[in-house]
Amino acid sequence: MTDDMSSRRLHAMTSTAGYGEAAASLVKQYESVTFNEVHREVLHLLPTRPVAVLDVGAGSGRDAAALAALGHHVVAAEPTAELRTLGQDIHAGKKIEWTDDALPALAGLSRQGRRFGLIMLTAVWMHLDEQERPSAMAGLVRLLDDGGRMLLSLRHGPVPTGRRMFAVSAAETIALAGEHGLKAVHHAEREDPHGREGVTWTYLCLE
Template sequence: MARQYEGLEFADVHRDVLHLFPGGASRILDVGAGSGRDAAALARAGHRVVAAEPTDELRALGERLHASPHIEWVADALPDLPALPSTSDFDLILLSAVWMHLDEHERRSAMKRLAVLLAPGGHIVLTLRHGPVPSGRRMFDVSAEETIADANAAGLRLVHRGFRQDVLGRPELRWSSLGFTC
């Protein structure tokens, strides 16, 4: 799985939301950073990135593949992100292929936590997976409408909504992208 993600270009994966990413050097939180492809691209663009990844193997792989003084790797997970300060000022919070791993209660709680971590005027960008759930995987079908309602309840407002085919070419999968600000 990590090999597939590493084989994708950051700009291709995020092309419909790049306009929400900060232009100048900023603080970015990459939640569910996986093998670090996105964190590395953001660090190369001059940002300081906190890469939160709960899976030890993926975090270790990311640290090896993308060693950078501009990436701080932390063992942390939603919905609470307990390793992070109680409040913070991230200019961008990125959740790429993460939200579907949280159940309804966890998603509501996580959205509130993310809103507290976001700097005024910052953006939360997340993707929603639509399609069959692979056997043995903990995934949930999440609608854009539910996610937008949870964001509104957390004091966030929608600034982007997109829909696209799967970048890995899996015909049974589609993705929604959502952007929020405070």
């Protein structure tokens, strides 16, 4: 298959491709590491008082549950029904508001006019292609409260079979955020918390 054909096939896939079929194993993977382990680079940037938090692509709800335990009001936006159902079961009783919503539009939350003091995008941004990322950033900025922060992680490395991911650099993301009035106040690189060969991460805090 030529590079052009591979690119067209990748763009034709949905951003959530492969997640529903692998939901059970993915939830086990997500829950095998703690919120503090995954987000150690940005823990010091979390709000010190309770705020409204949006966890975009919440997956198993691991992060949403940890943030709710800190006293935040958390909205977990997860478009994959299988992940959402498992997450609700695992974290039943936690003060999490689950919703079926997704980038680039986050149409449901946008219609409601919701605003958030913290927006989390963990292993989400690289699922959007170059046409989707500008509109997604604009929409996220509209959902961000005055003085709010966005914590975003980018995955780099081999793309798992059946998934849709694009090579997105920190520089591109910071520049795009700047076009929408955000600045990067933190930038860190780290190894994969799951120990996968060839996988690294970028962590950004935008405000």
